[in-house]
Amino acid sequence: MKARILSIIFSLFIFISISAQPQPNYGPNGFCFTPRGEFRMLVVFVGYGDNDTLLPDSMISNWPASQPFPTDVMQGKVFYTDYSQFNDSIDPVNDRENISRWFYEQSNKTFKLIADTIRVNIQGDPYTRVWSVPAVLQELSKLHQSNHRFNWEDYDKRQNNPLFKNDYSAYNPDNEVDYLAIIYRNHRNQNEVHASTGLRLNNTTDTLDGYTFENVPLFIQNRGATKVWNLFQHEVGHHLISIGEYGVHL
Numbered sequence: 139m140k141a142r143i144l145s146i147i148f149s150l151f152i153f154i155s156i157s158a159q160p161q162p163n164y165g166p167n168g169f170c171f172t173p174r175g176e177f178r179m180l181v182v183f184v185g186y187g188d189n190d191t192l193l194p195d196s197m198i199s200n201w202p203a204s205q206p207f208p209t210d211v212m213q214g215k216v217f218y219t220d221y222s223q224f225n226d227s228i229d230p231v232n233d234r235e236n237i238s239r240w241f242y243e244q245s246n247k248t249f250k251l252i253a254d255t256i257r258v259n260i261q262g263d264p265y266t267r268v269w270s271v272p273a274v275l276q277e278l279s280k281l282h283q284s285n286h287r288f289n290w291e292d293y294d295k296r297q298n299n300p301l302f303k304n305d306y307s308a309y310n311p312d313n314e315v316d317y318l319a320i321i322y323r324n325h326r327n328q329n330e331v332h333a334s335t336g337l338r339l340n341n342t343t344d345t346l347d348g349y350t351f352e353n354v355p356l357f358i359q360n361r362g363a364t365k366v367w368n369l370f371q372h373e374v375g376h377h378l379i380s381i382g383e384y385g386v387h388l
């Protein structure tokens with residue numbers, strides 16, 4: 139009997155302990171976006187116009203100055219550009235380091251991330267220029283206004299930043315671009331590749347073409363010709379599901 143009472147007390151203790159745990163964040167809703175459904179991302183590749191040639195191509199072999207985008211991006215090896223590509227069987231060459239395919243397989247085929255790539259040039263010398271998101275946004279706005287080659291609404295299909303709480307995979311535009319990746323051909327004369335995410339343009343209160351940017355989640359990378367694949371998974375993992383620094387910091 140004593141054992142039975144102890145057992146009940148112990149069970150009660152366990153129950154209370156479990157009940158007292160704070161509710162964990164619900165990871166599947168994501169923090170910066172909900173990794174479910176269709177998601178079209180804008181990836182902006184930023185160069186420096188004629189000043190690109192100041193950097194020898196040997197320094198950035200995967201993104202020579204003559205090309206608007208890195209070679210593997212132009213070959214379709216980094217992002218899918220159309221949802222129909224998810225119906226194809228895995229291509230051992232083109233899908234090997236493909237971000238769209240990676241998310242698709244990792245999500246048990248529930249998340250279809252595709253990306254449009256666009257090139258802009260900003261003023262400055264790639265050896266000294268510090269990255270500037272507002273300068274990039276201004277260039278995008280010029281493209282929108284000149285010939286509608288680029289439209290903000292194509293990249294605003296959802297409400298931003300579910301913060302783990304809500305499923306924001308359903309369409310619900312909020313006049314903010316859903317996610318913005320900005321990849322600079324170079325950023326000052328650094329030999330290392332840097333990237334970060336989790337940034338938000340909190341100090342950018344400008345409205346461009348009816349869109350605001352305060353709550354747009356960002357991925358930013360310098361020296362964009364190398365390791366887009368590795369850095370994107372790593373950095374977006376931090377912001378998407380609070381993943382820690384596992385393994386080598388690529």
Ligand SMILES: [Zn+2]
Nearest residue numbers: 372376383387
């Ligand atoms: Zn990290």
